[in-house]
Amino acid sequence: MITVYWVYPDGSEHKASVEEGVNLMEAAMANDIESIYGECGGSMACATCHVEVDESCGIKAGEPFAMENEMLDMVESGRTPTSRLSCQLVASPELDGIRLKVAW
């Protein structure tokens, strides 16, 4: 289990324990995180799982995959340097404590 924080635009946050191996879009769905829909089911085809990694927490999620990159250019909420599709982030010990800003 790792801990993941989702941070809403108003600064409020939702904390949850996530089993290793589960992707963070699925985890968001399981925790009813608002404005994450995971419409395509995790295939980098919808971008409705877009998050911004808050690197001030000291954790980096790495670079997006090539296909993810194309999708991120199209996100409605606007891409940022740490934008990722959360369906491509898989819970692992390295991500323990990660903070994800939910794009609105």
Added chain:
Amino acid sequence: MTADLQTCPFSTGSLGARFRPYEQEGMFAFFKEARAQQPVFYNQELDCWVVTKKADIQAIFRDPDRFSASNSQSPVNAYSADVHEILVDGEFTREPTQANTDRPKHTRIRNIAGQFLNQKRFARYEDQIRELTRQQIATLPPTGTVDLVEALTYELPAKVLFLLVGVPQEESYRVKRWSDNTFNMIWGKPTEDDTIAGARGLVEYYDFCKSVVNDRLESGVEGDDYVSHLLRARNGDDAILTMNEIYSLVHGVLAAGHETTSNGSANLLWALLSDREQWDKLVADRSLIANAVEEGLRYMTPFITWRRMTLTDVEIGGVAIPAGATILMSLVSANHDEDSFEGPLAFDVERKNARQHLAFGNGIHFCMGAPLARMEMKILLEELTQRYPNMRLVEKDNIEWPLNMGFRGPVKLLVELGE
């Protein structure tokens, strides 16, 4: 309904025995009953397990470890030896590359295809798609009766796709015929004579795809089209993509990429015009159009069913299903599920969660053309509501649907253009 079931002599087997997979008539009511009475049932005619609830279907789509996609485009009625011979002699070597392929091959190919088939790339074509749509609409008379399928929705999506793939527009009619044939060979109920002729059609179609790819290879791969993209990605390396995979990919997209959108568009127009109030809402407020497209896909799901095969023994909705079984997911039933959609059998362009349908599948195989299909249908409605706000259906009922267990779209859609 319950009373009916109880009087039936095969009380538990009854749904499976009454299921008419090829017929569109009565389908909505049948699945409503299934969702309430027996949401997972066995059908002998197709030797498959039919799954009808949205949550179950979504879980299957998201579980490629236990459910293989390898059977998703296999002919429902197996080909005869004669048909096989024609295909072998004709070097019909089409191989699974996308929708009916499992990992790791699927991942390798999807990553390459996705560098082209994605929303960002599609967005570049918006102006050209609008122009093609206007040109096609301009061929309609100012008033009078026309068949919208023939005049509009049949060929237009093929022309759009040709723009992306890099095939001359003049070929669109021929390709439409070939892909009709392909769909009928896979999901229809052709007679043996039909399948013999159909098999020759498959061979011709595949030859055409090969020639498109080989011509491009000769004339240069610098272009902005899908075929050039695939050839550039391959860069002569079979470990990346083989030539036969590229032929197969082109064949796949040349069929999947327009037949579905043709049906989706005609279904949407039928639903809107069957309930004039809905059409009038769009005429009055164009900002509703994007959601109307989603509601059309939900209510009149173009691919009514989609298949998977169990890789191990599984349990779905409390029903035990052995390994190696065919699972028939009723996408239209998922999209009419009372647990997911309020008043699901009403067509409502203002429905809040219309977009949560499964018309494009879900998970690792989620339709790569979804953003394109959405854009095409939206543009079509924007242009049509503006040009012919008073359009009316000539006949609401007695619509002819294809005899097909996979896809659906009206064969003809006669309208009075109004003005």
